[in-house]
Amino acid sequence: MLARRTKSNLCGGWQIVLLLFWSASALWAVEPDGTPGHGTNIFSPASTPAKSIADLSVFVLVITGVIFVVVFALILYSVIKFRARATDAGSEPAQVYGSTQIELAWTIIPILIVVVLFLATARVIHAIQDAPEPAGAVEVTVIGHQYWWEFRYPKLGIVTANELHIPVSDPSHPTPTFLRLLSADTDHSFWVPELAGKTDLIPNHPNRMWMDPQHTGVFLGQCAQYCGTQHAKMLLRVSVDGPEDFAAWVRTQRRPAVEDAGAIAGRRVFEGNACMNCHAVGGTPADGRFGPDLTHLMSRATIAAGAAENTHDNLRLWIQNPSAIKPGSLMPAMKLSDADLDAVVSYMETLH
Amino acid sequence: MASDAITVPVGQTEAGPWVDELHQWLTTVDHKRLGILYIVSSLLFLAVGGVEALIIRIQLMHSHNNFVSPEVFNRMFTMHGTTMIFFVAMPVLFGFANYLVPLMIGARDMAFPRLNAFSFWLSFLGGLLLYFSFVGGSGLYGAGSAPDVGWWSYAPLGARAFSPGHSSDYWTLALLVSGFGSIGTAINIIATILCLRCPGMKISRMPLLVWMNLVMAGMVLLAITPLSAAQIMLLIDRYLGGHFFDTQAGGSAVLWMHFFWIFGHPEVYILIIPCFAFMSEIIPVFSRKPIFGYPVMVAATVCIAFVSMSVWAHHMFTIGMNSYANSFFTLTTMVVGIPTGIKIFNWIGTMWGGRIQFKTAMLFSIAFLFQFLIAGLTGIMMAASPFDWQLSLSYFVVAHFHYVIVGGILFALFGAFYYWYPKMTGRMLSERLGQWHFWLFLIGFHMTFDVMHIPGILGMPRRIYTYEPGRGWDTLNFIITIGAFIQALAILVFLTNLVISYFKGARVGNDPWDAWTLEWSTSSPPPAYNFATVPTVASRRPLWDLKHPEDPDSRYE
Numbered sequence A: 001m002l003a004r005r006t007k008s009n010l011c012g013g014w015q016i017v018l019l020l021f022w023s024a025s026a027l028w029a030v031e032p033d034g035t036p037g038h039g040t041n042i043f044s045p046a047s048t049p050a051k052s053i054a055d056l057s058v059f060v061l062v063i064t065g066v067i068f069v070v071v072f073a074l075i076l077y078s079v080i081k082f083r084a085r086a087t088d089a090g091s092e093p094a095q096v097y098g099s100t101q102i103e104l105a106w107t108i109i110p111i112l113i114v115v116v117l118f119l120a121t122a123r124v125i126h127a128i129q130d131a132p133e134p135a136g137a138v139e140v141t142v143i144g145h146q147y148w149w150e151f152r153y154p155k156l157g158i159v160t161a162n163e164l165h166i167p168v169s170d171p172s173h174p175t176p177t178f179l180r181l182l183s184a185d186t187d188h189s190f191w192v193p194e195l196a197g198k199t200d201l202i203p204n205h206p207n208r209m210w211m212d213p214q215h216t217g218v219f220l221g222q223c224a225q226y227c228g229t230q231h232a233k234m235l236l237r238v239s240v241d242g243p244e245d246f247a248a249w250v251r252t253q254r255r256p257a258v259e260d261a262g263a264i265a266g267r268r269v270f271e272g273n274a275c276m277n278c279h280a281v282g283g284t285p286a287d288g289r290f291g292p293d294l295t296h297l298m299s300r301a302t303i304a305a306g307a308a309e310n311t312h313d314n315l316r317l318w319i320q321n322p323s324a325i326k327p328g329s330l331m332p333a334m335k336l337s338d339a340d341l342d343a344v345v346s347y348m349e350t351l352h
Numbered sequence B: 001m002a003s004d005a006i007t008v009p010v011g012q013t014e015a016g017p018w019v020d021e022l023h024q025w026l027t028t029v030d031h032k033r034l035g036i037l038y039i040v041s042s043l044l045f046l047a048v049g050g051v052e053a054l055i056i057r058i059q060l061m062h063s064h065n066n067f068v069s070p071e072v073f074n075r076m077f078t079m080h081g082t083t084m085i086f087f088v089a090m091p092v093l094f095g096f097a098n099y100l101v102p103l104m105i106g107a108r109d110m111a112f113p114r115l116n117a118f119s120f121w122l123s124f125l126g127g128l129l130l131y132f133s134f135v136g137g138s139g140l141y142g143a144g145s146a147p148d149v150g151w152w153s154y155a156p157l158g159a160r161a162f163s164p165g166h167s168s169d170y171w172t173l174a175l176l177v178s179g180f181g182s183i184g185t186a187i188n189i190i191a192t193i194l195c196l197r198c199p200g201m202k203i204s205r206m207p208l209l210v211w212m213n214l215v216m217a218g219m220v221l222l223a224i225t226p227l228s229a230a231q232i233m234l235l236i237d238r239y240l241g242g243h244f245f246d247t248q249a250g251g252s253a254v255l256w257m258h259f260f261w262i263f264g265h266p267e268v269y270i271l272i273i274p275c276f277a278f279m280s281e282i283i284p285v286f287s288r289k290p291i292f293g294y295p296v297m298v299a300a301t302v303c304i305a306f307v308s309m310s311v312w313a314h315h316m317f318t319i320g321m322n323s324y325a326n327s328f329f330t331l332t333t334m335v336v337g338i339p340t341g342i343k344i345f346n347w348i349g350t351m352w353g354g355r356i357q358f359k360t361a362m363l364f365s366i367a368f369l370f371q372f373l374i375a376g377l378t379g380i381m382m383a384a385s386p387f388d389w390q391l392s393l394s395y396f397v398v399a400h401f402h403y404v405i406v407g408g409i410l411f412a413l414f415g416a417f418y419y420w421y422p423k424m425t426g427r428m429l430s431e432r433l434g435q436w437h438f439w440l441f442l443i444g445f446h447m448t449f450d451v452m453h454i455p456g457i458l459g460m461p462r463r464i465y466t467y468e469p470g471r472g473w474d475t476l477n478f479i480i481t482i483g484a485f486i487q488a489l490a491i492l493v494f495l496t497n498l499v500i501s502y503f504k505g506a507r508v509g510n511d512p513w514d515a516w517t518l519e520w521s522t523s524s525p526p527p528a529y530n531f532a533t534v535p536t537v538a539s540r541r542p543l544w545d546l547k548h549p550e551d552p553d554s555r556y557e
Helices: A015-029 A048-081 A100-129 A243-254 A261-272 A312-320 A338-350 B018-027 B031-059 B070-104 B113-136 B167-195 B208-239 B253-287 B294-308 B312-319 B323-351 B360-383 B385-391 B395-425 B431-457 B474-504 B542-547
Strands: A138-145 A148-153 A158-161 A163-167 A177-183 A188-190 A199-201 A207-211 A217-222 A235-241
Touching: A048 A100, A048 A207, A048 B323, A048 B360, A048 B385, A100 B323, A100 B360, A100 B385, A138 A163, A138 A188, A138 A199, A158 A163, A158 A243, A163 A243, A177 A188, A177 A199, A199 A207, A199 B312, A235 A243, A261 A338, A312 A338, B018 B031, B031 B070, B031 B113, B031 B395, B031 B474, B070 B113, B070 B167, B070 B208, B070 B253, B070 B395, B113 B167, B167 B208, B208 B253, B208 B294, B253 B294, B253 B312, B253 B323, B253 B360, B253 B395, B294 B323, B312 B323, B312 B385, B323 B360, B323 B385, B360 B385, B360 B395, B360 B431, B385 B395, B395 B431, B395 B474, B431 B474
Parallel strands: A138 A177, A163 A235
Antiparallel strands: A138 A148, A148 A158, A177 A207, A188 A199, A217 A235
16 A cells, blocks of 8 residues: 555656755755755655655746746736836727727636646645554554653553654565644644654544655654744754664663663652653652653663753753753753752663 | 815914914814824834834844844734734724725715724723733733734633733733724725715716725625624633633633634735735836726726635745645635736736826835735745645745735735825925835835745744754845845935925925826815815716817716
8 A cells, every 4th residue: 555655746847846946945954064954855855755745846836936927927028018008198099998808817716726636735645644554564652742742652561752663664574654633731733844744743633644755764753833932942853763672772771771770860850759650760769751751761872852962961951940941841940959960860871 | 176275264274372272183073083093093003013024034134143032032923913914904904994985985074973983092001001001011010011912812822721810911911902993994984984975976986096995994894803803702711711712621612712803804905905006006106107907907906806815824834724724725715816816917018008107105005016026926835735835934924924914915016105195295205216216115125025935935934033054044135134224324325315304395286196096186185074076086087077078988887
């Protein structure tokens, strides 16, 4: 089923406009230092839904582009050709009131264009939205929270946050990922442009989307539906792993938290303060669900929903004063003493 | 014709001391004065909303900027959107409708002058209520704050759990109050047009401006009422324990979206149809030809009104509607393009074979045609719902609707200002400043909003107070910000022109543009009674008939 959709036949001869947009966007995606952008370009699709959307987009762009050129030329021509000249002072041009034939022509042609555009679009809507879920699909429940993402893999028993890991999908043996989208508070929107279009996470209104990335790497995105003060720093990373890497990641994530006797002081601080009301650490009494699960915190590259890299200093600053990194974040500053702060940071750093 | 003056008792026309003058303005029920009040009040709000836009643009000038805090930024974009739609665009268009409709149909005033005054003051005070939130937003709790839930106030963000205090209540009440004003004005416009046309002005002879305002007013009745209903439901949720939109108690966030957008999309047409109306008056006069295809233009307007009532959920393609709903709204949205395209073609048909005079009003109108064309085409892109799954909620959509609202509506409005200012004040706006205004605004507009499409394509969501470096958005945003400042400069030129020309502009007679509709048959500015004798018309262009008795329009209609 999925293989059938890998290439839409729409894209045929429309490469010129695609190229134009591509070159324009590629130009901008390259930062001054010459490194390529991290990829949030809707015209660099890496997964079937994003690809069929990009193909449809090019088709629509070409049609609208042609309309633009024709009408633009008409306006330009009439403005230049029919400008008032010094020689026709005082006299009025022929007073023309209309023409039924012309009106009919410019009614019927747009109707035909609309029919074509609609049929092409409806086909893609159906292909993406009504795609059945194959047996081997990975299922993830995505729960939007004010300013972070919770990812739960019900079949695999994994809970993690902000950095979604999914397997690469080989077209000959597709392993797509199907997301079930929920929200714990306000509306959010899951948007990783190179993998799929966005779908909102709305409380009391479960949604669904899927993606089947065809190459590995980290894909970026972020919350697209305004969800409150820190909507801007509700970033999203999707790590597309090769089959072995994904299996290894799953194995790590299914383990309970590492118990490191050296970090016992920090664990006491963590469990003796309000931290554990909101955060869970697998295999310990901490089972809060209001904030991200920390069982394998150190396996993540970023903290605070991508607002900062996961380094010792950032972690310390984040625990000491979350507002310094992300003003408006719902995590309170716990006003820990320096000793407690260091202890709890060391504890966090054992959570591989 | 109607230009003979009536002798008015001296005491009434004598300019009193400024207190009397102010009193007259505050208590006026004259449609022309109320029209001007609408226009002036919206210019004030335009300045405020413009400053908010500049704050937004400075903050987004480069990544990780700290010009304002996220809280302030969120207030700015909420207030900017709310202000520009409800307290600039709608009132200014109502102002022109108020001023022009009675004059164009040869009436003495609007049908309900007191309702007219009441509606204006409701709208204006609604705006003040919104801005009072800056000091009163948190009520008794201390420092004030403006609403920060976005101009849609999507549920459940607008619920008390997520929007405590009173800031979003000011938003709700402001929209409710001004909404009643809008409904009053709409009823007034409809009643005026249906009941007060002068002898001979059959409904098929009304100027297109009047026709289009009739359609707009009908749409206001249908669109504002669900918004008002939703605001009342929100108040019930917030203060009387209702659960319409309270998702924590089983309410529906999607219900709010439907309510909001069944207002919100027709609203776009409520704003653009009066601008079509301006174009349909200005383009013929400066092309020296009658409008091409009058009956088709009327039919297209009515058709847009009907179809636009069934497209609202194209604002909701990302909320997870099923594939049938998405297909339906894709189709209806694309269908709106047909009558809209017909209009563009008819305006071109009007210019075709004409003798186009490039007055500032006409320059703005030609720019309108180009920009509205592009806005329509990006609209078609987003009507294709899968494309919209990428573009929606991104900067592409921000660019698109600013293309409609600034490139379309505001350009048309500027055209209207340059065209009817002489009628309203008796003086011309300076063409020289007008040229500066036009070219600066054109450059600024394109710098800002052409470029703004690209960050959307590159994945930049809207309503973010800052963004990460290294995504290719920095340079683009910098250019956009510069463009915004050029636009602000152009607006300053425009405001200067309005003020200077009021005192120093060249005086004009009744009919500076050699135009054809009734408002140009009376003095500039018109007397309080508009026409000394009730005019009688025999065609769609009564003044053409008068000026060309050998070849009157009435012979062909």
